[in-house]
Amino acid sequence: MDTIKIDQLFKSYFPALNEEFQLKDFQKSVISNVVDGKSTLCIMPTGGGKSLIYWLSGLAMEGITIVISPLIALIDEQSEKIREQGYEVLTIHGGINAKKQVDLLTKFSIRELNPNFIFVSPERISTDGFFEYCIKTRKEDIKLIAIDEVHCVSQWGVSFRPFYKRIPVFLNEIYGADSWGPKILALTATLNSKEVIDVCDEFKISKENIIKDEQLMRTEIKLKVLKFTNENEKEEKFWDLLDIHRDEKVLVYLYRKYHQRGVEDLTEMATEKGYKAVAFHGDMSAPERQKIIRAYKDDEINVVFATNAFGMGIDIPDIRVVIHFMMPESVEQYYQEVGRAARDKGAANAYILYTNKNIQVKKTHFINKSFPSMEVLDTVFTKITGNQKKLKTLQYYDDDEVQKCLAYFLDNGLMSIECKGVSNLKILSDIQNDELKEVFDSTKTKSFIKSVSNTGKSPKQIVDLIFSSVANDKVKLVKNLDKCLIINTDYEQIPDDKKEELQQYINERKQYKHNLLDYFVYLLDEGNDSRQLHQEIGKYLGVPKHKLNRIYATSKGDKVRSKSEVIIANLLYEHNVDYEYEKKLYYSPNNWVEPDFTIKMKDGREIYWEHLGMIGVESYDKRWKEKLEIYRTHFPNQLEVTYEGTMISDSTKKMLEKLELI
Numbered sequence: 282m283d284t285i286k287i288d289q290l291f292k293s294y295f296p297a298l299n300e301e302f303q304l305k306d307f308q309k310s311v312i313s314n315v316v317d318g319k320s321t322l323c324i325m326p327t328g329g330g331k332s333l334i335y336w337l338s339g340l341a342m343e344g345i346t347i348v349i350s351p352l353i354a355l356i357d358e359q360s361e362k363i364r365e366q367g368y369e370v371l372t373i374h375g376g377i378n379a380k381k382q383v384d385l386l387t388k389f390s391i392r393e394l395n396p397n398f399i400f401v402s403p404e405r406i407s408t409d410g411f412f413e414y415c416i417k418t419r420k421e422d423i424k425l426i427a428i429d430e431v432h433c434v435s436q437w438g439v440s441f442r443p444f445y446k447r448i449p450v451f452l453n454e455i456y457g458a459d460s461w462g463p464k465i466l467a468l469t470a471t472l473n474s475k476e477v478i479d480v481c482d483e484f485k486i487s488k489e490n491i492i493k494d495e496q497l498m499r500t501e502i503k504l505k506v507l508k509f510t511n512e513n514e515k516e517e518k519f520w521d522l523l524d525i526h527r528d529e530k531v532l533v534y535l536y537r538k539y540h541q542r543g544v545e546d547l548t549e550m551a552t553e554k555g556y557k558a559v560a561f562h563g564d565m566s567a568p569e570r571q572k573i574i575r576a577y578k579d580d581e582i583n584v585v586f587a588t589n590a591f592g593m594g595i596d597i598p599d600i601r602v603v604i605h606f607m608m609p610e611s612v613e614q615y616y617q618e619v620g621r622a623a624r625d626k627g628a629a630n631a632y633i634l635y636t637n638k639n640i641q642v643k644k645t646h647f648i649n650k651s652f653p654s655m656e657v658l659d660t661v662f663t664k665i666t667g668n669q670k671k672l673k674t675l676q677y678y679d680d681d682e683v684q685k686c687l688a689y690f691l692d693n694g695l696m697s698i699e700c701k702g703v704s705n706l707k708i709l710s711d712i713q714n715d716e717l718k719e720v721f722d723s724t725k726t727k728s729f730i731k732s733v734s735n736t737g738k739s740p741k742q743i744v745d746l747i748f749s750s751v752a753n754d755k756v757k758l759v760k761n762l763d764k765c766l767i768i769n770t771d772y773e774q775i776p777d778d779k780k781e782e783l784q785q786y787i788n789e790r791k792q793y794k795h796n797l798l799d800y801f802v803y804l805l806d807e808g809n810d811s812r813q814l815h816q817e818i819g820k821y822l823g824v825p826k827h828k829l830n831r832i833y834a835t836s837k838g839d840k841v842r843s844k845s846e847v848i849i850a851n852l853l854y855e856h857n858v859d860y861e862y863e864k865k866l867y868y869s870p871n872n873w874v875e876p877d878f879t880i881k882m883k884d885g886r887e888i889y890w891e892h893l894g895m896i897g898v899e900s901y902d903k904r905w906k907e908k909l910e911i912y913r914t915h916f917p918n919q920l921e922v923t924y925e926g927t928m929i930s931d932s933t934k935k936m937l938e939k940l941e942l943i
Contacts, residue, residue, distance in 0.1 A: 282313045285338070294340045295366055298333075305838050306861060307494045309333050311466075315425065320465035320486045322431070322477070324823075325494040327470045327620030328596075335427035335466055339398060340368070344424030347399045347463075348414070349406065349448060353567045354574055354595060356400040363398055371396040373405055373412060376567045376930035380763035381753065385412065390415040390752045397612075403433070407447040408677055408764045410701030414748035415456050423463045426452070431467035431802055432613065434483055435574045437475035449483050450698075460483070460513050470620060471499075471613040471822060496840045498819040500832040502603075502622050502629045504811040508636070513723050515634050516542065519606055522632055523556065523584070529601040530577070531584045534618055536607050537645060538562045538588060547606070548586045558584040561591045592618060598625035605633040608643045611797035612804065612821050626834055627664070633805065640802055648794045652787050653686050661686040668773045672740065674704045675766040693782055696770040702744040704765045705729050708749060711757040716752045729767070740767045835862075843894055845929050846877060852933045853878065856943045868915040874908055880940070888940060889916060894925040 287309045287612060292299045304312075308330055311323045315338040325331055329363070330746075339346030350356050353374045369388060373382055386396035390652045405412060426448075428434070428571050433445040456462050465484045472480065477491065509515040523531065537543035544560045551558035559582050568588070573643040576582050578597050600622045609615040615633070623629035653661070661682050665675055667867050677683060690696045706727040712718045720743055721727070733740055750756040775783070816829045831840040835850040839862045846862075853860045859881035865873045866889065876889035889912065895901040912920040921940070923932050937943045 282316045282341075284309045284313070287312055287316075287341075290341050291337060294337060295333075297366070303837075304333065304337075305330065306498075307459045307492075311492050312338050312341070314490060314492060315464060315466050318464060320467075320484060322467045322480060322484075322486045322491045324469055324472055324477075324491070324497070326497050327617065328499075328598075328624035328626070329470075329494060331429070331468045332362070335425070335429075335468070336363060336366075336398075338466060339425045339427065342424040342464075344463075345396060345399060345419070345422045345672070346425040346427055347401065347423060347808050348427045348429060349403055350400055351402060351442065351445075352595075353402070355429070356402070357571065358596060360398075360400050368397040369395065370400065372400045373409075374400075374402055374404075380758075383758070383762060386411060386415040387752050387754075390418040391569055392419075403442060403444040403448055406451045407444040407758045408701055408766060410703075410744050410765075411762050412750065413451065413454060413701060414745065415752060420455050420462060425466060426461075426463050427466045427468065428484070429468050431480055431484075432469040432472050432476060434467075435472075435479040444685075446688070446692075447481065471616050473613060473821065474823065476918060478836065481907060493823060495824060495828045496831060497822050497824050498815045498829075498832065498840070499616070499620055500815050500840065501626055502619055502631050504619065504814045505630060505632045506805050506814070507632060507634045508805070509634065510541070511636060512638070515606075515636060519604065519634060520554070522602075522604060523551065526602045526630070527556070528584065530580070530597070530599055531604065532591065532600050532621055533584065533604045533606055534589065534591075534609070535586060535840055536588055538564060542606070544586045544588060551584055551586070556584045557582045558586060558607050561585050561587040563588060563590040563674045565590075589614070589618065594620070595621065596624060597621070599627070600624070601627070601629050603629070603631040605631075605635075608635050608639045608798075609801065610635075610643065610648065610794060612801045612818055613797075615801060616818055616822070626838070636807070640798070643798060644795055648798065649791060651794075652791055653682075653689065654783060657682065658686055658689060658783060659775060662690065662775050665690075665696070665768060666770050666773075670771055670773055671769075672699065672729040673768045673770075674702070674729055675768045675857055676704065676763065677766055678764060689771075689783060689786070693779065693786060695772060695775060695779060696768050699739075699767040699769050700741040700744050702740055702767045703729055703747060704746075704763055705748050706732060708758055708760040708762065709747070709756050710759050712750065712755070714746065714755040717746045717750050717756065720746060729765075791907070831863075838864070843892075845894060845925055848929050849878065849890075849892060849923070849933050852884075852930065852937065853880075856937060858937070858942050866916070868911055874911055880942075882940070887919060888921055889919050890921045890923070890936070892923050896924060 287304065291304055307325060311321060311334050314321045323331065323334060335348060348359065350359065356372055356374055360372045364370050371385060371394065384804065385394060402694060406757055428448065433442045452461050465486060467480055467484055467486065481491065507518060509518065535544050535547065539545055544562050548558050548560040559573055561570060573585065574595060577585055603619050603622045609618060619631040622631060665683065666673060675683065677687065691698065706721050706729060709721060712721055720732050720736050720738065725730040725762050732743060753760065804814060812832060819829050830842050833841050833844055833847045835841055835847055836854045837850060839850060841847055841850055841862055850862065861873040861879045863877065864879040866879065867873045877892050878890040880888040880890055882888060893905065921936060923936055925933065
């Protein structure tokens with residue numbers, strides 16, 4: 282789909298937004314790829330407008346879009362924004378009354394409710410059998426699966442959430458493993474090369490459909506690296522920084538909720554010092570966290586002390602300062618978190634404060650302890666299976682240790698999830714489906730597992746009977762449907778050879794995380810110049826070498842190489858001139874030049890505008906003569922030139938007048 286058509290769709294679907302701003306070229310390229318029927322991995326900077334990409338892609342495909350998102354707060358925020366544009370949204374998460382969820386999903390399955398978008402978490406699609414059943418009844422209507430923060434899929438990454446890796450299993454269950462119906466749009470801000478391979482393998486995305494914004498660097502955020510010899514010295518500097526930025530919106534990252542210098546401790550100290558400060562971490566309820574986010578947005582508070590629970594997708598445009606008081610695990614985590622700042626594209630400061638001790642503690646107390654020991658795995662295996670080779674019901678959310686260990690058992694073939702069901706049939710009454718009534722009457726205890734044994738039906742057959750009866754009003758629920766996994770294993774206990782596999786599996790991932798941290802520390806220690814650090818991070822994230830000097834932001838949202846080019850770009854934008862910065866201009870199938878500005882004239886012609894900033898420097902003059910010959914040979918009468926000087930604004934305006942653009 283061409284860009285003109287995308288602009289027309291944007292104006293048609295979002296008339297109010299169209300009056301405020303234009304889609305960026307990068308957004309258009311991703312939308313075009315998706316609407317043309319290609320599953321796509323989109324890597325773009327935080328604050329780059331990825332929600333508009335899946336909004337417009339989904340609507341253009343004229344079906345339902347399922348958006349898989351990691352946080353309730355983010356789901357609610359995005360749902361509210363899309364509703365404001367006049368579209369119907371179905372949100373399913375733990376903050377919504379369980380009975381209401383069943384009612385909404387039932388209406389969806391029988392076509393009384395026809396949302397444009399369905400927002401859901403990866404945990405929900407992996408544990409909620411009724412959700413899966415209802416989606417399956419409407420599978421032909423679903424055209425797009427948008428997976429936000431897709432870096433969570435990779436088991437190698439620091440933000441690994443096990444149930445992100447179950448998303449393909451969910452799609453296989455709905456559509457079969459050979460060919461999924463809807464297209465996939467995977468979105469993230471940071472992903473290294475190893476994790477890119479992981480994500481593409483999981484979601485059947487081909488290499489040519491990886492679209493990466495070449496402006497991943499957030500150079501409007503000044504990166505400042507402060508290393509100390511001890512914690513007292515570090516804390517003293519921290520309070521100085523907080524005082525310097527007292528009247529600004531500040532986000533402080535820590536990774537410890539309690540104890541000395543943790544989230545709660547520093548919040549209490551800040552409050553005593555007169556700051557409008559609040560703590561934010563995963564032990565708080567979803568409504569508590571949402572209340573904090575609203576208060577922060579509305580300037581009722583201006584300092585948040587947070588774990589990485591405050592992160593992905595939270596859209597507060599005017600955070601001016603991010604302080605890492607504790608060490609992130611990697612370049613990716615650091616850049617994700619500093620990316621909370623300056624989403625309005627204004628200037629911001631990001632400080633990282635650390636000691637050598639912090640690095641060691643990060644490895645021993647955070648990375649290493651994020652993996653279960655073999656003793657814990659043994660204990661949890663027994664807890665789940667009772668050391669018996671048979672079907673078991675598992676209330677996944679009832680036990681933190683089970684949540685931590687289950688993925689290791691699944692990934693290493695120690696157990697499997699047969700289906701997502703219910704723990705017993707006592708929740709059912711007034712059954713009007715004869716086949717379900719037969720199952721219900723097969724056992725006095727109403728045990729789900731016993732009903733499988735007594736009827737000879739598979740667990741999946743029984744849960745489908747239950748869910749179809751609920752959806753078609755053929756049964757009443759005495760209690761809410763519980764989120765229960767039906768687990769099977771061929772082992773009474775973990776065999777020694779499997780223990781070796783598990784240990785190797787853990788060791789590989791532990792070492793990988795250590796390596797990520799070591800590389801991040803190397804970057805910090807090598808130099809604390811903000812521009813250099815941005816460029817090294819950009820290089821690591823795959824920004825092409827020749828794009829690393831594009832560090833100055835323009836009104837259009839481009840990044841250009843010099844302040845003079847900012848002036849030119851801003852004047853072009855101010856006068857509504859259709860231009861692209863450094864667009865490839867091919868003069869043979871495999872050779873091109875990149876004009877500073879490609880101008881689209883009203884009569885359809887293109888003009889190539891070069892701003893010469895270093896004329897007189899021998900190497901620069903030599904390159905320019907070669908480039909000039911290409912223009913003269915292949916693009917005669919299409920080149921315009923301006924020169925560096927104090928009157929760049931005047932010379933730009935004269936050029937615009939010459940071209941009859943103003």
